[in-house]
Amino acid sequence: MKHRDRTETNLLDPRLLRLFDALFTTGSVTKAAEKLGQSQPTISIWLARLRAELDDPLFIRSAKGMLPTPRAEALIGTARQALEMLRRLAELRTDFDPTTAKRRFAICMTDGSHVTLLPSILAHVRRVAPGVRIEATQIGADTPRMLQSGEADVALGYISDLDAGHFQQALFPQDWVCLANAKHARIRDRITAKDFRREAHVLIRSGTGHQLLAGALQEQQIVLDVALELPGFLGLPAIVGTTDLLATLPRHIGETLAHYYGLRVLNCPLPIAGFTVKQYWHARFHHDPASQWLRGLCAELFQQQEVRGLHRSGRPKKRVPRDLQSQ
Amino acid sequence: MKHRDRTETNLLDPRLLRLFDALFTTGSVTKAAEKLGQSQPTISIWLARLRAELDDPLFIRSAKGMLPTPRAEALIGTARQALEMLRRLAELRTDFDPTTAKRRFAICMTDGSHVTLLPSILAHVRRVAPGVRIEATQIGADTPRMLQSGEADVALGYISDLDAGHFQQALFPQDWVCLANAKHARIRDRITAKDFRREAHVLIRSGTGHQLLAGALQEQQIVLDVALELPGFLGLPAIVGTTDLLATLPRHIGETLAHYYGLRVLNCPLPIAGFTVKQYWHARFHHDPASQWLRGLCAELFQQQEVRGLHRSGRPKKRVPRDLQSQ
DNA sequence: ATCCATTATTGTGAATCGCAATGAAGCACC
DNA sequence: GGTGCTTCATTGCGATTCACAATAATGGAT
Incomplete structure (x- = not known):
């Protein structure tokens, strides 16, 4: 035998x-x-x-x-x-039934996503998965380790240099906008490069976008008149709404804040590289029904179009999960 | 695979x-x-x-x-x-420990064996296997079925035509003796064929031996003067000890009764085929440790020499268990 | 002794095995 | 980004095992 x-x-x-x-x-x-x-x-x-x-x-x-x-x-x-x-x-099969499941999902995201993504996720989860608890944690250097260990289930945002063993799925693209006071004395329906250089600015010193913005400014040798730097988005709408300062943000968070606080949204005159917001997870959980449910939910809520990830040797280094597309 | x-x-x-x-x-x-x-x-x-x-x-x-x-x-x-x-x-191993075992063994035997074999078995079992109970049952036409079903563990005696699937082991040979009153008026130390024909006899109408004796008499066209027929051995010693009747028996039972009741034992002058007392068991139990123990016990107590069983196609129809010899 | 149903054995072409050799992958280091 | 190391994955191939058709052996009935 x-x-x-x-x-x-x-x-x-x-x-x-x-x-x-x-x-x-x-x-x-x-x-x-x-x-x-x-x-x-x-x-x-x-x-x-x-x-x-x-x-x-x-x-x-x-x-x-x-x-x-x-x-x-x-x-x-x-x-x-x-x-x-x-x-x-x-x-033995382990299915995941959102209507009855009792578990916690940890989602890594920037604090900007607390405003743009978390409310939609939470509203949906409260409706279809009452026993599920969402925990938002910071995206940072140890996000990959947290995804691998299972401390975090998924990361939402832009991680530029993820290790092997992770999957990623594009959710939506981001370009840049400027926010201005709706009653701004000088800025009406559009903003020129000249305006952009002349006006005073407020900067947010955190998140993925900040590094991209700073890189673009340095690359184009533009020195902005930075009147204020904030550590996060918390006070930003109040500042922009009561001063003539401009803020330059990724479109999604920009439009969301403008919507809530009655600010003016303008296309950014400065050419700054866009990026794609994605969800990331570790390969260990790729087939896990619970993880699949959560990722499907995020895709359903946020996905607009898909962009292929980086490639090497004919196989994705950070693989795009095909099965998620058919869900 | x-x-x-x-x-x-x-x-x-x-x-x-x-x-x-x-x-x-x-x-x-x-x-x-x-x-x-x-x-x-x-x-x-x-x-x-x-x-x-x-x-x-x-x-x-x-x-x-x-x-x-x-x-x-x-x-x-x-x-x-x-x-x-x-x-x-x-x-998983199933051993049999006589010192601790609690079970019942059913042994098929002739009622003659109640006198010759059972006392030795019982004495031994009571000494080394106190939790073991012996049940003696009759040898008969359904003995093979009982061995196969497990209703009986072993049969002691002579079974002339046993089915396949059974093992057998020779214990001791039997020839024939005559019992006489120790104070018999005419029979002293030996009995002639003439004496045998002249004297009155008592016959036991049961057991294996009876058929062999009857067959021999018929074959040699000898008509005995049968003064008494008994259904079993119970009253035999008393009859032989108080009359001049002769009894013809297999040696083992004959010598045992003579010993207990002070009777005279004489070699039978009539040529009657001897036979071998064996123990029989079903192949299902051949490797069973409990069954092996019981058979080993019987071999130890009664075995004198081994006689090979019948053969066909180079393999015993009723197999002689080699491993029992090495025990 | 013959016959029948069932179990055991044999010979053989097909399928699968384990592993040496080597490619691919993950990561540390420079 | 390139190199090197360790570990996992893949390939090709000789050796081993497999399932089964054909048939022998066996247990019982007649």
Whole structure:
């Protein structure tokens, strides 16, 4: 059948367990063969192997059929338990039912996403998955480690240099806008590059976008008149709404804040590289039904179009999950 | 690995279960290979098969080694339980310890054996196996069926035409003797054929020996003067001890009765075929430790020399158990 | 002794196995 | 970004095992 394992007692092949069960039940090698879908000679050979491995004749031929020995009777219970356990192993499925699930999902995101993405996620989850709790955590240097360890389930945003072993899916593209006071004395429906250089600005010193903005300014050797720097978005709408300062932001957060606070949104005159907001997760969880549900939810809520990830050797280094597209 | 069973979900090969366990424990295909005594490529192939059969990657490569997926974590407990059950199956032994055993043994025997064999068996059993109970049952036409079904464990005596599926072991040979009153008026130290024909006799109309005796008489056309027929041995000693009647018996029972009741034992002048007292048991119980113990006991108590059983096609129809000789 | 149904054995073409050799991948280091 | 190391995945191939048709052996009935 197979080479004897060098390190441990030979364990019974499941087919021999099935044979044991079938022969005990039917008392006939011929009937057991039919039951197991094999020929009678094959089953006779299996019986010989079973006898050798259990060191007992197990079944003795008689006019009444094959009768079990005391050892067969002693072993059949354990054999059937082993079979049942193997069947259970083969059949075990773990589905995820949002309507009944009780678990916590940790989502890494920038604090900007607290405004743009989290409210939609939360509203949806509260409606369809009442037992689910969402925890928002910061995107940072240890986000990849948190995704791998399972401390975080998914990351939303833009991570420029993710290790192997992670999947990513594009959600929506981002370009840049300027926010201005709706009653700004000098800025009406559009802003020129000249305006942009002249006016005073407020900067947010955090998040992915900040690094891209700073890079573009340096690249184009533009020195802005930065009247104020904020560590986050919290006070930004109040500042822009009561001063003549301009703020330059990724479109999504910009339009969202403008909407809530009655600010003016203008296309940014400065050419700044856009980027794609994506969701990221570790390959360990790729097939996990719970993780699939969460990612499907985010895709449903935020996905506009898909952009292929980076490639090497014909296979994605950071793979785009095909199955998510068919969900 | 092996053809997919046609009738049922494929169950995991125990080697794959061992791999699952080893990989979960070590986090390394290379280390798992060492543990399982296979090469690394072999184990990589096994892992591929495990992944296919469980429909999940199970372990994802990372700098920390192979990390389990949620499905692997969900299945490992059941996999380990299945492994444990298989090990238990491989290791299960059923010994028989006479000093502690509590069970009943049914021994088929003629009522003559109640006198010749049972007392020795009982004395021994009471000394070394206090929890064992002996039940003596009649040897008869259904003795083979009782041996096969387990209603009887062993039969002691002479069964002339036993079916297949039974073992037998010779215990001791039997020839014939005559019993006479120690104060018999005419019979002193020897009995002639003439004496035998002239004297009145008492016959026991039961047991194996009776048929042999009757056959011999008919074959030699001898008509005995039968003054009394008894259904069994019960009253025999009293009759022979108080009359001049002769009794013709197998030697063992004859000498035993003579010993107890002070009767005279004489070699039978009539040539009557001897026979061998054997113990018989069904092949189902051949390897059963309890049955082996009982048979060993009987051999120890009664065995004098061994006579081979009948043969056909080079193999005993009623097999002589070699292993019993080495016990 | 013959016959029947069932189990055991044999010979063989087909399938699968384990592993050496090597490619691919993940990461540390420069 | 390139290089090197360790580990996992893949390929090709000789060796081993498999299932089964054909048939022998066996247990019992007649």
